[in-house]
Amino acid sequence: MTHLTKNQIEDFERDGFLSPLDLFSCDEAVALRASLEAIEREFADRNLLSVRSGLPITTAWAWDLVHDARIVDPVSDLLGPDVLLWSMDWFIKEPGSTYVSYHQDATYWGLEPHDVVTAWVALSDAGPATGPMKFLPASHRGPIYDQEDTFAEGNLLSRGQTIRGAIDESTAVLAPLATGQMSLHHVRVVHASDPNTTDDRRIGMVLRYCGCHVRQTKVDGDRAILVRGRDTHGHFEMIPRPRVDRGEAELALLREYGRTRHRALHSKDYLQDESQDPRQGHSQGQSQEHSQGHHSQDQSQDQSQDQSQQ
Numbered sequence: 001m002t003h004l005t006k007n008q009i010e011d012f013e014r015d016g017f018l019s020p021l022d023l024f025s026c027d028e029a030v031a032l033r034a035s036l037e038a039i040e041r042e043f044a045d046r047n048l049l050s051v052r053s054g055l056p057i058t059t060a061w062a063w064d065l066v067h068d069a070r071i072v073d074p075v076s077d078l079l080g081p082d083v084l085l086w087s088m089d090w091f092i093k094e095p096g097s098t099y100v101s102y103h104q105d106a107t108y109w110g111l112e113p114h115d116v117v118t119a120w121v122a123l124s125d126a127g128p129a130t131g132p133m134k135f136l137p138a139s140h141r142g143p144i145y146d147q148e149d150t151f152a153e154g155n156l157l158s159r160g161q162t163i164r165g166a167i168d169e170s171t172a173v174l175a176p177l178a179t180g181q182m183s184l185h186h187v188r189v190v191h192a193s194d195p196n197t198t199d200d201r202r203i204g205m206v207l208r209y210c211g212c213h214v215r216q217t218k219v220d221g222d223r224a225i226l227v228r229g230r231d232t233h234g235h236f237e238m239i240p241r242p243r244v245d246r247g248e249a250e251l252a253l254l255r256e257y258g259r260t261r262h263r264a265l266h267s268k269d270y271l272q273d274e275s276q277d278p279r280q281g282h283s284q285g286q287s288q289e290h291s292q293g294h295h296s297q298d299q300s301q302d303q304s305q306d307q308s309q310q
Ligand SMILES: O=C(O)CCC(=O)C(=O)O
Pocket: 091, 100, 105, 118, 120, 131, 132, 133, 191, 192, 193, 204, 206
């Protein structure tokens, strides 16, 4: 049984996050990390953002992983019986100064209503020195804040999205995780993370789930994977299990998915006046997520690079 207790559900509803939860054994997490890093080595000359985020579309083990009952059971306790995976993102914080600024995911994903939960899975140690997630408890019950695109150096968010104005950090709760543990957070909760001061990578496999009733309000044709129950709404096009790992059809679907997701995440809702778009002339940064103007050796991968998230 991997379902949440009544108390855990109440904690999540009160705070907007739940952490830590035991998920994988250390051996399982190490094996998953090895699978990821083998793929990173194999596709080192490609756009790794796209390769990693596209895994459930292109690679059977990743498709199976996002269906794992140990993740989907607790998620469905929060979202109900019919659940979609909207996105697999990777927040890999190498040792160094990169960080994530305070933001709310709900501000720019276009998903409505906000019945969206992230499972943040530690495939390496995410202890206090690695810059684990920190949350402002109960902020998911407050307003959606105005965010600006700062494109700040070292910010792992693609546009350096940052809540405008001062944040009262005094209530922030650090959510360190051991290898194989996960946290769950609500799409509206305010969160951030500090630099990784250790010698190892901090690898977060970040799975975004939503109820089947949730819509993509920014674009048509967004895609998702049904991981639990039935989809009687049809708001998303369904992504099938990969038949051939990184086969032609799977890569074609990844490109389509990437184009749609790019439109959703970079639509004018967030850049109302293109002449003021700070991305003009912005050089390729180190963001974990969408990077603009990148020219990889594989244009097809390039076109789907922005599928991930922030
Ligand atoms: O991994 C991090 O440090 C930030 C992750 C994040 O912002 C998210 O999962 O929404």
